[in-house]
Amino acid sequence: TSSSVLHLLLTRHIEGGRGRGVNIWDGFSHRYPEKSGSDLKNGDTTCESYTRWQKDVDVMGELNATGYRFSFAWSRIIPKGKVSRGVNQGGLDYYHKLLDALLEKNITPFVTLFHWDLPQTLQDEYEGFLDRQIIQDFKDYADLCFKEFGGKVKHWITINQLYTVPTRGYAVGTDAPGRCSPMVDTKHRCYGGNSSTEPYIVAHNQLLAHATVVDLYRTKYKVSCLNT
Template identity: 80%
Template sequence: DIFNRGSFDKKDDPFIFGVASAAYQIEGGRGRGLNVWDGFTHRYPEKGGPDLLNGDIACDSYRLWQKDVDVMAELGVNAYRFSLAWSRIIPRGKRSRGVNKDGIKYYSDLIDALLERNITPFVTIFHWDLPQTLQDEYEGFLDREIIKDFKDYADLCFEEFGDRVKHWITINQLYTVPTRGYALGTDAPGRCSPWVDKKCYGGDSATEPYIVAHNQLLAHATVVDHYRKNYAYQKGKIGPVMITRWFLPYDDTQASKDATE
């Protein structure tokens, strides 16, 4: 038997039973500009996991998204959290350089299809896949220029999708890019100190993670403030997603119980 919402559904139950994805992990590279994960997985294929895969094709959801929606409907989910690929909407990073109308249409069609199936979209504006052009020009979140570019990108998203999207996520897991991307070099863009990993193309694990974290918070706050001041009429909610961990005692000893606190 397939597990779905009907397995535990009750009338008027407010519980959100949903699924989630990230653009780079599922869409494939068709029809978008390069992002930092393209550069990272091709530069360091060994860091992509034992299968050495990248997002060039992935699940090809850019082409097969209707089937994704069909599967969600079959599961009976009432929410789908997905991310927008910045480089699909604005291939060259800055809004002033042009907007990809095909990218806008792709996400607009997806949102419409979800709503037709009574699936609420929860939309992540940034899930780590910064356009490669912005990384090349000023090292992305290491420079405060990112704040304006992120605001311009988010503003376009609110303009195009805000009439239907009422749940916005500014940045996914703010902890991850500073630590894994700039302290350890295990995630894109792959920066760290040589003493951490000599393969990193540059970086300073003692300072850059804090700069990136600070600029992420500033970018997040700027976009939230902009949304609340200029798009309140859309009556949506906006915030970040934080990463958390849940620990269970190894055994029934008091020491193990204390360690979980």
């Protein structure tokens, strides 16, 4: 029988909104349902992997999957965005159970730390990736994940498709957080922005956040995690 790696599943698409904090796609999809796809749906209710994770893993086993790429929801682990404001034990427990079930079936987890679902609190406070404060908050979030799950996860992705948030979120406004210049916003759906500058600022800060987290992993975790 053949084997395969199942990949690129966003928490927003599969987990649902139960048991986590608000992220920027929640407000965006409610405010602009026409941008959320042909079915005009938000992420409040999905295929509910948050509660049906065991069935998902069982199906992967039946498919002879050897790997599974998925993302952690920052707002599920740290609902208010910053580690200093509290960590959601329920979120940690959920991902531990999922990882344990995958490993039990010899399915290798490939985990993405950020797949565009930034906690809304960080967007409200300092416009998220438009401000360099995000670098420390992303580092703290990654540090927690490496410490908590490093014994089970050996393959990490920092930021999914780094170009997507700057271009679609800040240049044309078709994705969260939905910012763009008035000249681009012909249908008046952006809530502000500058398509000439903001995409480059966001991309730069994402690169800095990526580099910071890579350095953190290499200097603090790589040897210990690979030896477990």
